[in-house]
Amino acid sequence: MKQTRDYDIRYLKTDDVEQYNSLLRYAFQITEQELALSGWRGDEIKQSKFPILERADVLGCFDQDVLVSQIAVYPLKMNVYNAVYHVGFVTSVCTYPEYSGKGLMKQLMQKSLEHMRQKHQSLALLFPYSIPLYRKMGWEIVSNKITYSVKDSQIPVKASAPGYVRRVAWENEDFRNLHMQFAAMTHGCLFRNALAWDEYWRWDEDDTVVAIYYDTNEKPCGYMVYLIKNDVMHIKEMIYLTREAQNGLWEFIRAHDSMIDEVRGSSYTGEPIAFELEDGDIRETIRPYIMGRIVDAEQFFQKYHCDAAADNAMITFEMEDSFLAWNNRAITVCFNKGECSVSEAHTHSRVKLSIATLTTLLLGYKTAARLYQMGRIEGDRETINRLDDCILHEMPYISDYI
Numbered sequence: 511m512k513q514t515r516d517y518d519i520r521y522l523k524t525d526d527v528e529q530y531n532s533l534l535r536y537a538f539q540i541t542e543q544e545l546a547l548s549g550w551r552g553d554e555i556k557q558s559k560f561p562i563l564e565r566a567d568v569l570g571c572f573d574q575d576v577l578v579s580q581i582a583v584y585p586l587k588m589n590v591y592n593a594v595y596h597v598g599f600v601t602s603v604c605t606y607p608e609y610s611g612k613g614l615m616k617q618l619m620q621k622s623l624e625h626m627r628q629k630h631q632s633l634a635l636l637f638p639y640s641i642p643l644y645r646k647m648g649w650e651i652v653s654n655k656i657t658y659s660v661k662d663s664q665i666p667v668k669a670s671a672p673g674y675v676r677r678v679a680w681e682n683e684d685f686r687n688l689h690m691q692f693a694a695m696t697h698g699c700l701f702r703n704a705l706a707w708d709e710y711w712r713w714d715e716d717d718t719v720v721a722i723y724y725d726t727n728e729k730p731c732g733y734m735v736y737l738i739k740n741d742v743m744h745i746k747e748m749i750y751l752t753r754e755a756q757n758g759l760w761e762f763i764r765a766h767d768s769m770i771d772e773v774r775g776s777s778y779t780g781e782p783i784a785f786e787l788e789d790g791d792i793r794e795t796i797r798p799y800i801m802g803r804i805v806d807a808e809q810f811f812q813k814y815h816c817d818a819a820a821d822n823a824m825i826t827f828e829m830e831d832s833f834l835a836w837n838n839r840a841i842t843v844c845f846n847k848g849e850c851s852v853s854e855a856h857t858h859s860r861v862k863l864s865i866a867t868l869t870t871l872l873l874g875y876k877t878a879a880r881l882y883q884m885g886r887i888e889g890d891r892e893t894i895n896r897l898d899d900c901i902l903h904e905m906p907y908i909s910d911y912i
Contacts, residue, residue, distance in 0.1 A: 515573065517571050517572060517573055517578075517614065518571070518572040518574075519569065519570070519571050519572075519617065519618065519621065520569070520570065520572070521567060521568060521569055521570070522563055522568040522569070522570050522577075522580070523563065524563050524564060526563065526570065526577060527563055529570075529576070529577035530562075530563065530568065530570070530577065530580065530602075532577075533577055533578075533579075533580055533604055533606065534602060534604060536604075536606065537604030537605070537606075538604070562582060562584075562602075562705065565585070565704075565705055566582050566583060566584045566585065566705060567582070567583040567585070567598075567622070567625060568580060568581070568582040568583075568602070569581050569582075569583075569618050569621060569622050569625075570618075571605075571609075571614045571617070571618060573609070578605065578606050578609045578614070579604070579605035579606070579609055579614040579615055579618060580602060580603075580604060580605075580618070581600060581602065581603050581615070581618045581619060581622055582600070582601050582602035582603075583598040583599065583600055583601075583622050583625070583626065583631075583634075584598070584599040584601060584705055584706065584709075584912050585598065585629070585631070585703075585705075586598075586599050586700050586701065586702075586703060586705075586706060586912075587700070587701040587703075588633065588635075588698070588699070588700050588701070589693055589694065589695075589696060589697055589698065589699050589700075589701070590633070590697065590698070590813075590814070590815070590873070591697050591814070591815040591874075591902050591904070592697070592815060593813045593814065593815050594701075595632065595633055595810075595813060596629065596630055596631045596632070597631055597632075597633045597634065597635055597700075598622070598626040598629075598631040598633075598634045598635070598805070599634075599635045599636065599700075599910075599912045600619075600622065600634055600635065600636035601636065601637070601912045603615065603619075603636070603639070616647070619647060620833065620834075623803075623805055623833075623834060624834075626805045627805050627806045627809070627834075627836075630809060631805060632804065632805050632806045632809035632810040632813070633802060633803070633804055633805060633810060633869075634649075634802065634803045634804075634805050635652075635800055635801070635802050635803075635908070636649070636800070636801055637799070637800060637801075637911055637912070638798075638801045641798065641801065644801050644803075645866060647803075647833050648803050648831055648832075648833045648834065648864070648865045648866050648869075649801040649802065649803045649866060649869075650801060650802065650803070650866035650867065650869050650870040650875075651798040651799075651800075651801055651870060651875065652698075652800055652801060652802035652869065652870055652873045652875045652906055652908070653698065653778065653780075653798075653799045653800040653802075653875065653905070653906045653907070653908040654778070654780050654796055654797065654798060654799055654905070655776055655777075655778060655796070655797055655798075655799035656776065656777040656778070656779075656780075656781075656782055656783075656794055656795070656796045657774070657775070657776050657777075657794065657795050657797075658774070658775055658776070658777065658782075658783055658784075658792055658793065658794045659772060659773070659774050659792060659793045659794075660772065660773040660774075660787070660792050661771070661772055661792075662767050662770055662771050662772065662773075663789070664787060664788075664789040664791070664792060665760065665763055665764045665767060665773060666757075666760045666761075666764065666787060666788060667764070667788070669757035669758075669760060669761055670754070670757060671723070671754055671755075671757040671758030671761050672725070672726050672754070673723055673724050673725040673726055673731070673754065673755075673758050674723075674724055674758075675721050675722065675723050675724075675758060675759070675761075675762040676721065676722055676724060677719055677720065677721045678720050678721070678722055679720070680711060680718075680720055682720060682722070684722055684730040685720050685722060685730075685733055686702075686707070687730070688722070688730050688731075688732065688733050688749065688751070689702060689733075689749065690702075691751060692749045692751060695751070696907045697874065697902075697904045697905075697906055697907065698873065698874075698904075698905070698906025698907040698908050699907050699908070699909070700908065700910050702910070706910060706912065709910075709911070709912050710910070714737075714746070715737060715739075717737055717738070717739075718735060718736070718737045718746065719735070719736055719737065719738075720733060720734075720735050721733060721734050721735075721736070721759070721762060723750070723754075723755040723758040723759050723762070725752075725754060725755070731750060731751045731752045731754065731755035731758075732748075732749060732750030732751060732752070732755030732756065732758065732759055733747075733748070733749060733750075733759075734747065734748040734749075734759050734762070734763075735747045735748075738766070738769060738770060741769070741770055741771045741772070742770060742771065742772045742773070742774055743763065743766060743769075743770045743772070743773045743774070744774050744775070745763075745773065745774065745775030745776075746775075747909065748775065776909075778799070778907045778908060778909040779905065779907055780905030780907075781905075782794050782796075799908065800906075800908045802869045802870070802873055803865070803866070803869055804837070804865055804868060804869045804872070805834070806834075806836065806837065807827070807829060807837050807841060807865065807868065808841060808852050810872070811841070811843050811850045811851075811852055812850070812851070812852065813850075814850045814872065815848055815849065815850070815902065816845040816846075816848060816849065816850050816900050816901055816902065817845070817848070817899065817900055817901065817902055818847055818848040819899070820845035820846055820847065820848070820899070820900045821846065821847070822844060822845075822846045823844070823845040823846070823859075823896060823899075823900050824842055824843070824844050824845075824853060824855055824857040824859060825842070825843055825845070825857065825859045825860070825861065825893065825896065825897055825900070826840055826841070826842045826843075826857050826859065826860040826861070827840065827841055827842075827843065827860075827861055827863065827868065828840045828860060828861065828862040828863070829841070829863065829864070829865055829868060830862070830863070830864045830865065831864070831865040833865075834865070837865050840860075842854070842855055842856075842857055845900035845901075859889075859892075859893045859896060860889060860893065861878075861887050861888065861889035861893055861894070861897060862887070862888040862889065863881070863886060863887045863888070864886070867881055867886045867887060871887075871901070872901065873906050874901075874902060874903050874904045874905055874906055875905065875906065877898050877903060878894050878895075878897040878898045878901070879894060879895070879898055882894045
């Protein structure tokens with residue numbers, strides 16, 4: 511008779527940092543050579559993980575005293591249609607191969623989501639290593655990443671940008687404040703805390719540069735983070751608060767035309783950049799990026815901003831969630847003048863959908879009409895149209911890789 515082994519599941523402490531780091535390096539195959547190329551020593555990596563164990567929720571599964579599986583949840587804030595949500599960003603998901611197939615990760619995920627609910631983190635995010643795997647647990651794609659390659663001859667010519675660009679240190683206050691302002695005005699953007707900024711810079715080379723665009727009033731209005739290597743300018747991030755700042759940053763890129771043959775970067779707006787270039791014959795590729803999951807639908811709806819034109823529209827959501835029992839029910843939501851509330855009222859306007867579909871719908875990745883065409887939502891056409899009239903439709907901007 512096959513014996514079932516008992517495992518201990520608990521949150522990691524700083525004393526567990528050695529095992530935490532060892533499991534990460536084994537699962538993601540980070541070698542000493544790769545660490546050296548990135549400018550890291552093994553002891554530095556270990557020390558850099560202490561803040562994670564102190565400020566993030568890292569849940570581990572132990573076989574006696576040996577850590578064999580783990581999952582980390584970074585506490586972050588996110589702009590969802592101008593409402594600030596507490597979210598949990600799931601990362602460091604890994605298990606030693608000899609312990610795979612035992613359901614350990616499923617247990618850790620379930621317990622982590624339960625803990626998020628207790629902390630009123632009504633939305634969870636992650637970068638998936640397997641989309642089908644996470645879909646089985648109620649996750650769905652909520653954002654895209656578009657990578658582009660622009661030849662030096664295709665870089666926009668001098669545009670109207672009366673300000674100037676200044677290269678600054680990584681710790682520059684204007685740089686971090688700019689991202690905070692951008693997050694406050696951008697649906698889907700995460701507000702970076704100290705942990706998120708640590709992850710942002712973890713693997714960057716020392717030659718990575720931050721450049722800020724200032725307008726004629728000395729106001730910082732945009733920035734770009736880049737690295738020039740082998741005649742290619744690699745743009746890690748470019749954000750701007752104004753069109754002028756966007757033009758100014760491209761003008762700054764143009765000033766490097768004698769040093770580079772190509773510009774490579776990524777966009778997270780969901781819109782290809784080719785249309786904005788005079789010579790739009792560039793190479794762009796699109797791929798799914800971040801997956802999301804509503805942790806508690808009722809908590810999520812209570813903060814959700816809908817269309818301001820919605821006038822006491824009542825819709826019942828018959829939700830299916832086989833992973834989290836508290837979501838596996840029907841709730842009625844009242845959409846009224848930009849705000850939502852959960853109601854006890856009875857309504858004949860009903861839709862049936864999974865928690866994964868509800869997540870991608872409410873975050874703006876897909877419309878109700880499109881999901882209805884795909885067979886992901888059940889309901890009458892009038893209710894589907896009414897639902898689309900009530901909710902906002904904007905692709906989430908999620909650029910962080912935690």
